[in-house]
Amino acid sequence: MKAKSTEFISPRSERFKNRQLRQELADLSKQASDTSLISCNDIDIKLECPTTPCCISTPILSPCIKPARSKRRDTCRGTDTPSQLGRAKKRREDKRTFIPVIEAKTELVVTREEIKIIPEVEDWVRSFEQFSNSKQSLALSMLVPRCQPVRILELVELINPQLCRDFITNLPRELSLKILSYLAPEDLLIISLTSRQWYIMCSDLLLWKNKCNYLSQYEAITDSNALRKVISSTSKLSSHFGPQNKFKQLFLAKKSIQNNWRNSDKPPKILKGHDDSVITCLQVKKDLIVSGSDDNTLKLWSISSLKCVHILNGHTGGVWCSEFDGSIVVSGSTDRNLRVWDARNGNCVHVLEGHTSTVRCVSLCGNTVVSGSRDSSIRIWNVKSGKCVHVLNGHTAAVRCVKYNGEFVVSGGYDWTVKVWSPKSAECLHTLQGHANRVYSLEFDGEHIISGSLDTIIKVWDVRTGNLLHDLVGHRSLTSSMSLRDKILVSGNADSTVKIWDTGRGELKLGLQGKDMHKSAVTCVQLVDPFIVTSSDDGTVKLWDLTTGEFVRNLIQLKSQGSGGVVWRIFADQKRLVAAVGSRHGTEETRLVIMDFDL
Known part of the structure; x- marks a missing residue:
């Protein structure tokens, strides 16, 4: 339908009094009906039209443009009566086909020359630019309340894109990495899902190396099932986003193991030995466990095979202390001697008289x-x-x-x-x-x-x-066990309490108490970031959160807890827990309990 140029206006254009301008833009709109670019006095309005006819709203006029690729045959609304225009506009809005200039599907490129079309607008903008900051704020505060709701919506849509800028990818890489370095590793993992660019930035090798600053905490994880699973799961991503980040993989593996500490219900492994005697000392190195007992013997156990590898016989009195470095075992006994053993074959190398x-204590x-x-x-x-x-x-x-x-x-x-x-x-x-x-x-x-x-x-x-x-x-009795890392000290006491101290300041940080606290003397404490593992004469091994001091769960609960069941010693590292348990009255079998969290 051929529209009359003098009548080809949108409802909103009635606000403007410049009839000559409306005539000029109407003529231009007819010329551009088969294109996606309108050029007028160096004004570029780039249109990204949907597959249905729409009205592209400009700050001056709303010409109707039907895209060439559309298969629908619609009549241009430019010659409709105002009531018809109103109904058509409502239908288009209901179908979400009417796209204002500020919506996502229309990209508006506005040049400064556009404002020169209306001299009074240009004068107003120039006056606004010359205002001080306070006067500009005052002018805006007076202008906004005078705007109709539709103008407010347009303002919001115009302002939002100015605030939503991807500053991480726009800033220099060094500055972006500096900003990201203040985030916790968990937050880095979340925001890396934002986009491809953010994933690459959040996977920076040095960024994760600094996050893994306590590398000693990760030594036990470098050869773990959790790490192998992470490497396998990220190998496909690395082919698209670059080489794998070993520090990030270590962190992910550690998080997986920590989750198992909190939630795993895998049954423990049991090593029975030492009959009904007391296990007095316990050390673990890689796949080997050394346990000493008042039955005069030490035993070497293989964790992988769940078998006793060697029985170290030789002492004529109960074994009270031992040390193990992975290759040799040194033990001290009530027989007044120390013995040096070869862990590979179980032979006694030296008797130290x-x-x-x-001999009550040794250090190797x-x-x-x-x-x-x-x-x-x-x-x-x-x-x-x-x-x-x-x-x-x-x-x-x-x-x-x-x-x-x-x-x-x-x-x-x-x-x-x-x-x-x-x-x-x-x-x-x-x-x-x-x-x-x-x-x-x-x-x-x-x-x-x-x-x-x-x-x-x-x-x-x-x-x-x-x-x-x-x-x-703060304690009320004998401090029987302590664990120190950096300036964080965890102490276990015969008063059944466990406390966390800052040794640098000499202050008590937290006390592990409440309804889940131990009911008897604490026998051993182990600090395994971010947890504390404690054992007690009450027959339990408990897991606590190091940061908050909150009780997490009971790792071990003996059947005879409270009636003679005892956990004498524990060893814990990032991947596992080994506990020596038994009883003083024959109510519990003496054994080693092994819990593996590297699943």
Whole structure:
């Protein structure tokens, strides 16, 4: 239908009084009816029309354009009466075929020349640009309330695209990575799903390397089923988005294992041994477990085969302590001797004689082992030659605990003191006095000594100066077990409580209490980020959240819990938990319980 140029206007164009302008644009619209670009006085309006006829709304006029590819035969509404136009407009809006200039399917390119069409608008814009910021804000606050709702909607649609900018891909890569570095790894995984560009940016190798800054936490995961599954699942993505990010894969594997700690219901594996005796010591290295007992023996177990590999016979008294580095086992007994064993064949390599009473504690580092005895002496041995290198005398009562890191020997005794020794000169460097009762437990990170005592107080010392740094007060009985990582200390006490301390500030962070707390003395604590694992005389092993202190779940509950069932020792790393359990009254069979979370 051929429209009259003087009548070819949209309903909204009645607001404009410039009839000559309406005539000019109407003529142009007829010329552009088979194109997708209208050019008028250097004005470019790019149209992206749908498959149905539509009216493209410009700031001045709404010409009707029927796209050439449309198969529908519709009459141009330009010559309809106002009432017909109103009804047609409503039908188009109902069918969502009417697309204002601000909708997504119409891309409007507006140049500054457009404003020159109406001089008064150009003057208004120039005046607005010359306003100060405060005057511009005032002008907008006065203008918006005077606008009709349809104008407000147009403003919103015009403003939104200005606010929705992909700043991550627009910024320099270094700056974008700096911004992303402040996000938690979990958040990086979520936003990487935004787009291809965001996925590539959020998979940056250095970004994830910094997230995995505690690499020691991931050592146990480098050879895990979880990591192999992650590598397999991401191999297809890597072919599209670039090489695989090993640090990101490690993190994903760790998250999978952590989820299993929280939720896995896989039945544990059981290793029965030591009859009804007490398991006094427990170490785990890779696939091997070493358990020592008051039945005078040690046993080497294979986790993969669930079999006892070797029984270490030789001691004539109960085994009270042992150390295991993966190749040799060193054990101390009530028979006053230490024995060095070859873990590969179970043979006794050396018998270390010299102590005159029960060997109560040992610490192994390299080829040197340090032993403490109830005879109040400390001995330093070479495990290769089996010779005693030094005897450290100074304690006036039994030595209950000892730590050795290659540079210092630290010992705690029943004489209420902690001593620092030089292993080379056998000289006592510091005697740390302050406890009011026996010292039962030690932690040592090379810089700070943490000592736990029957006096209920935990003390933090500087190993080089011997100065007391902090008193950690809060327990009500003997601190029997501690676990230290960086400046976070977890302590287990005979008062049945577990506490988390900041040793740098000397402050209590959290106490693991409430209705799920242990009902009897805590026997062992293990810090496995982001969890704490605790065991008790009440026959349970519990899992706690390190950050919040909240109880997660019971990992082990003995049938005879509360009636003699005991968890004596536990070992936990990122992938597994090994617990030595039994009872004092024959109500529970002595055994090792193995829980694997690397599924």
